[in-house]
Amino acid sequence: MIRSLLNYLFEKLLGGTYNLVSFLVIIIEKFFENFPKGYFALRKLVLKQIYFSGFEALKLTFELGIFMGIVIVTQIASFIKGLGGINLIGKILVIALIREVMPLFMAIILIARSGTAITSELGLMKVNGEITALKALGIEPIYYVVFTRILAFTISIFAITMIASFVAVTTGSFALFMFEKVSFADFYEALFLNMSIFDIVLFSLKNIAFGVAIPLVCCFYGLSIKKGVTEIPQMSTKAVLSSFFYVFLLNVMLDFLVLIWQ
């Protein structure tokens, strides 16, 4: 019984990942088969998707950045007061906030906000026959619908995570100044002295990885809908849960990778 349970889990996990990797390979193939066909049409669609995924999320990004900045920085400061001073705060901020918390947190926000929308939208397109309609019009759906969403999402998540990190660090510096009388110069000096190329690379890699994984998973589940509109909410839930899983998995994998590199 344990063996069959293990087999089942193995199949579920690896089978699911295999399907997603195959889907990614198909997307890359379709891109090279079709590019630069429909360049202007695709560009318009990418900009539209960046507006929905990125620009419309700006208000939320700012709010979360402010809250995260105040909470994390002041909590760190109060915890390690006297242990290592401002330099230690800078190091912990880089590791905790910029390398770990912000990319993961923004990915989770975007999964909830945009991931469900992508799955539902593509599901409806599939059920309504719009995907077949695109094919009939000579437009490759994977290239036009899926690739554009992945590209736009990656650009959006990178941009809004950078903005959120900037806002968090800035509000954190204000909070430290107000509550712990740490000057802005000391704070930013400590922050930049403790930031290395590995941190920037890890930050970038995480955002790119999350930016590809989330729409990949959501598009996959959206296009998997076969029976009808009743399947859409079920697939949206599966897409969200799967996206969480792969985001956390990629987070761990990338942390290990940079750790080995360092």
Added chain:
Amino acid sequence: MAVKLNFEELKITFDGDVTSPISFSCEDGDIVALILSRDFYDKALLNFLHFLPDEYEGNAVFQGKEFKLFTQEDKHNWQKTFASLTMHYPLINNLKVVENVYLPIFYRENAKEELLFEKAYNILTQLGIEKKYNQLPALLSNFEKKLAIFARVKMLEPAIIYYGNVFAELDEDKRQYLSGKILEFHAEREDRVSIVTARSENELKEIKFNKIIKV
């Protein structure tokens, strides 16, 4: 470009089912009626004509070449030649009506959007739905959706058009209006071939056909 389409005892496999044998031919300028007893034949023919699958029996010839023997270039040329007006291939719901109309050309030819917009708007005006240009398809009536899809077809300027059961559920006024527009479009090119399908001859009484084939 001369157009000659010839189907001889064509049996198409689609979705686990097979059509009855379909035989008809079209010369330049023909307007042909296909009375199809089942919706399945419409879907099968549309799938065949758009996606050119290899799973068929009999002969299907375009300009002297069998469909099965089409090269990539032949398929590309066929795609430029053929278009369909059918609710099986609907408008894209997250694009406005005018964007739907010029999307295929915008994609295919990388043309300037402003010029395509103007042409698409003029076509919508010819069909009488220019006021809906900025709306999403969900807000259109079924008849307006058909006209918008027709505008999309007109934008492509194809030589062969398949009108898939377009008169279904239309009252007499709308049938007459649509028939008039189809005939107008057909007459724009001497070599244009129009294939109009329906479930009964009654739906097609507004148009005079060269041939009427029952399947």
